[in-house]
Amino acid sequence: MGQDPPREPDTVEAAVAALRAGRLVILPTETVYGLAADAANPAAVAAIYQAKGRPSFNPLIAHVTGLETAQAFARFDARAHALAEAFWPGPLTLVTPILAPERVCDLARAGLDTVAVRAPAHPLAQAVLAGFGGPVVAPSANRSGRPSPTSFADAVDETGFAAAAALDGGACAIGLESTVVAVLDGPVRLLRPGGVTRAQLEAVVGPLAEAENDAGRSPGRLALHYAPDAPVRLDAIEAKPGEVLLGFGAVTDDPGFNLSPSGDLAQAAANLFAYLRAADRRRPTAIVVAPIPDHGLGEAINDRLRRAAGFVG
Numbered sequence: 391m392g393q394d395p396p397r398e399p400d401t402v403e404a405a406v407a408a409l410r411a412g413r414l415v416i417l418p419t420e421t422v423y424g425l426a427a428d429a430a431n432p433a434a435v436a437a438i439y440q441a442k443g444r445p446s447f448n449p450l451i452a453h454v455t456g457l458e459t460a461q462a463f464a465r466f467d468a469r470a471h472a473l474a475e476a477f478w479p480g481p482l483t484l485v486t487p488i489l490a491p492e493r494v495c496d497l498a499r500a501g502l503d504t505v506a507v508r509a510p511a512h513p514l515a516q517a518v519l520a521g522f523g524g525p526v527v528a529p530s531a532n533r534s535g536r537p538s539p540t541s542f543a544d545a546v547d548e549t550g551f552a553a554a555a556a557l558d559g560g561a562c563a564i565g566l567e568s569t570v571v572a573v574l575d576g577p578v579r580l581l582r583p584g585g586v587t588r589a590q591l592e593a594v595v596g597p598l599a600e601a602e603n604d605a606g607r608s609p610g611r612l613a614l615h616y617a618p619d620a621p622v623r624l625d626a627i628e629a630k631p632g633e634v635l636l637g638f639g640a641v642t643d644d645p646g647f648n649l650s651p652s653g654d655l656a657q658a659a660a661n662l663f664a665y666l667r668a669a670d671r672r673r674p675t676a677i678v679v680a681p682i683p684d685h686g687l688g689e690a691i692n693d694r695l696r697r698a699a700g701f702v703g
């Protein structure tokens with residue numbers, strides 16, 4: 391870090407060739423950057439866990455171009471179908487029963503009989519998936535327990551050492567991971583709030599059930615998952631000396647660290663992880679964060695902030 395010359399981005403063709411060869415790829419999506427591998431190749435998937443330092447019981451999301459590819463290996467009931475029709479390509483992940491376990495290997499599913507599937511909207515991700523032809527697993531490209539990267543430079547900084555190819559898709563438009571819902575037996579359950587809001591989902595499938603205790607099934611919900619190095623304190627209205635305030639709306643200190651001066655939740659989501667990283671680089675005694683309203687995308691923002699602060703969500 392620091393002295394190395396910046397990494398030159400690779401082409402879509404180079405990324406597809408790397409995936410075919412069982413190597414890893416830094417893949418931009420509209421949510422966050424992913425560290426991608428052939429879902430059917432256990433050795434390639436093992437290399438992802440190794441690069442991230444991720445516990446091997448944490449299952450990965452299989453990325454596809456769309457519904458047709460997904461249905462080749464996952465069972466979509468009428469509700470899953472309706473959700474995919476409404477929000478794909480986009481920031482929604484559906485956990486469904488696995489139909490063809492060899493297409494998304496056991497290691498990628500952490501041995502579960504379900505699979506998490508998402509069709510990303512980013513044109514570079516779509517181009518790689520179309521060129522590769524099969525499902526590609528990609529967790530966020532951060533090392534385990536660190537904030538998700540939302541720029542090429544941050545992604546390369548985190549796990550570029552492990553990637554044979556890295557694509558530069560610019561800054562991620564959404565900046566927060568996808569919403570994860572389980573569409574299995576019983577009501578649709580919200581496992582992780584994200585880029586598609588609760589209200590948007592409920593407009594399609596009716597009221598969502600809460601995941602009572604899904605920590606084991608969706609370990610992205612564990613506390614301390616998105617932590618920067620500095621301690622994080624929430625609902626702050628000002629910074630003490632040595633602290634950095636991440637502002638929102640009128641609660642602000644340094645204009646360079648206001649998540650959204652106009653109080654726009656989509657803008658705050660897009661800035662969140664990059665600002666946490668930038669604040670951390672100042673080596674403050676604490677990163678303190680202004681109150682963020684809990685409606686719409688605010689639910690996902692506050693979920694990530696509570697995890698960064700070390701509270702169980």
Ligand code: TXA
Nearest residue numbers: 421424449450504505506529530567568607608609610
């Ligand atoms: O926006 C995103 O979803 C990004 C981009 C790269 O697509 N990916 C991402 O992946 O956030 P990851 O691995 O950091 O988070 C995947 C989440 C985890 O919380 C995991 O536990 C959950 O999905 N998950 C995966 N498979 C699951 C399954 N079969 N059942 C329940 N939860 C599952």
Ligand code: MG
Nearest residue numbers: 529530538610
């Ligand atoms: Mg992650």
